[in-house]
Amino acid sequence: MVRAPCCDKVGLKKGPWTTEEDQILMSFIQKYGHENWRALPKQAGLLRCGKSCRLRWINYLRPDIKRGNFSTEEEETILKLHEMLGNKWSAIAAKLPGRTDNEIKNVWHTHLKKRLNRNQANPEIILPTPTNHFNALSKSPSSSCLNLPSHDLEFETDPSYTSLSPQTSSSDFSSVTDASLATMDPTNQYMMDHIEVEDMSESFPVIDDSLWSESPLPENISVPSDVFAISDHDKSQTSQYLFNSIEVVEPGYDHFGSIIDDGMEFWYNLFIRAGGSPESSEF
DNA sequence: AAAAAGAGCAACCGCCTCTCG
């Protein structure tokens, strides 16, 4: 059986997206959602493959994307998760709110892999604090999620654990979270099962993917401009333009950005609670 | 100042999985 090409490539544009294309795609999705990616470019009047549109939206145009450099905590989380999950970029991205699998993959290949190699070549080089914390815990027999329930872990009393409080918003989850978690292999699922999921569900009402896909978006879409934290000023004039063009009608979401940062703490703590360590992943 | 090398990242490709008829 010959698989049909994902789309008719004849006459379709490739390469970098233009500002106009971005705007067309964004406004179309805001109006009609993206129930059918393959049909979308035709309906929107774009000479692009549906996959290309999907990629552009997910990796770049989605409003909940966190721009800017990765924090040390984020990098450490990626390193740690990569140890556990391997190249499951989507699964890793699901644990880093606002980050995309593509972005994480790039960071891994450009920064973290090299750093890891350096560290392995020079074991005396100590990784920054979070990883040390993980490693220290992992050396404790009680840290294995195989052996003991997570509540036995000593860090339960860690004041930072309070970050798992109900105040934390569901926005800590990227829209890819659900789908990505669904693809976790049994090993990862086991880990997740041993995390106190009931707490998570209380603290983090799962955000529906339809948040960004259902149509139409309310006219008074209230996306605070500071949410996007476009610190990489030059990353894309296109994005700048698009984000600036989003009408801000409710300035009361100032906590949103900080929540994203708090999300790192959440995952960090979650990780610790899961007994996150290279050893614990070797079932 | 110019050329070369390296780094960073957006985007493409192809395979796999899921869903539905």
Added chain:
DNA sequence: CCGAGAGGCGGTTGCTCTTTT
């Protein structure tokens, strides 16, 4: 149950920008 279509994922490419020589 089977096959086709669509979405999703991970690997890879190639362009652009930055740094080094």
